Amino acid sequence: MNDLVTIHEASMATGVSAKMIRHYESIGLIAAPVRTENRYRHYAARDLHELGFIRRARDLGFSIDDIRHLLALWRDRSRSSAEVKTIALRHIAALEEKAAALHAMSETLRHLAAHCHGDNRPDCPILDALDTLR
Amino acid sequence: MNDLVTIHEASMATGVSAKMIRHYESIGLIAAPVRTENRYRHYAARDLHELGFIRRARDLGFSIDDIRHLLALWRDRSRSSAEVKTIALRHIAALEEKAAALHAMSETLRHLAAHCHGDNRPDCPILDALDTLR
DNA sequence: ATATAAGTATCCCATCATAGGAAGGTCAAG
DNA sequence: CTTGACCTTCCTATGATGGGATACTTATAT
Incomplete structure (x- = not known):
């Protein structure tokens, strides 16, 4: 289950630039990922899934605020x-x-x-x- | 020929906010107008004409750079x-x-x-x- | 005449989503 | 052991516009 990937790999896999991944973290759109002891971010499959969600929502023109809302609903199975x-x-x-x-x-x-x-x-x-x- | 107006009046006459009029001056889109001894800007009919041109071009979605170009052509009678x-x-x-x-x-x-x-x-x-x- | 309101000046900061770059740390392959 | 490809944080920029602070001047109203 060591399917943790670096920010660059996460970027390649999701189409979200490394810059934006860090930015989404800084504004609280996504949770801070685990870090290795050298302070490198490492992303799990679930994180990549969320980043993909965000990119597709952006592709449909949703604002970050809308996406924040949609993500919350997406995570909530009883929405x-x-x-x-x-x-x-x-x-x-x-x-x-x-x-x-x-x-x-x-x-x-x-x-x-x-x-x-x-x-x-x-x-x-x-x-x-x-x-x-x- | 004392048809000089204040920036507020220029704004009302052209539909360009006073903020934006000062901004257009600061980026060199329009020339600096004459000032009275209290440093207040005063605009002549020709200035209002240019501001109107700019607003209409903005209404058509032209960028400031495009407008800069269009203004130069507009001023050039031999364009x-x-x-x-x-x-x-x-x-x-x-x-x-x-x-x-x-x-x-x-x-x-x-x-x-x-x-x-x-x-x-x-x-x-x-x-x-x-x-x-x- | 004087108090108050309105207008003007300059300067700095915010928006929104994204990108560029500097300065420095880490790691892998040559 | 160097080179290059990553990673980190922090600062800056974009484009067009607005908001606000602070200080000054002018006009109106008592």
Whole structure:
């Protein structure tokens, strides 16, 4: 059962950088791992599992605070799925809102760019719009 | 021609906070305005015009570096519109990429949430997915 | 005239998630 | 025994913005 790995190996195995693993420990997102007598951190399978969880949640855009919450629920076998779903739905709404805002900016610019010659002449609807948009 | 206004009035007129106006000056995005003998900044119509330009560009999601570039082109009456269009097209692509990434996260979560009861039972496809996504 | 409120100045600190780097310790292979 | 690949902690930076402290000036209201 000596499946303890160094921070570098944990990083390779989970896709979380060593820097971030230490950071997550410093902010209390993960527990401090065991240390060998030379003060090196060593991670067990369970730790790697948690780091994988965190990375996947980050990949889905969850904030560290959300992940803290999700991790607590994940560890709690008697949790209700309702709370998890609430967090997820709130996050979905936030993601969609941001995506829509970016898309709206993009569309505005796309229309302006469509009417910009993009040649050597100075006339430019894009700059004109920034001059007096709306 | 005494249409000089205080930083607060400039803020109200342009929608850029006084904090940010000072910040833009400190990073050299805008020129330092004239000061009265009490060291208060005073802005002329041309300054307000530039601040408005900056705010509109920010509203379209341009970075400060992009805006620095756009401002230089805007001030240059002999600029070519090609360069402006290049910046805009690059920005459009970046906006769309980010929007797509957010949307993809949202869709993944939406599918997971659709199969989550959201009741008092602990079973939760969302946590299961974070456990071993893909 | 004077007290109070509002505006201005500069400076420092915080956010959020992540990365870079310095300085020094430890270990394994050449 | 050196070299290089790790490890440690601590400090700094990012990008755009806001908050706050402290001190000064100006404008309003009693």
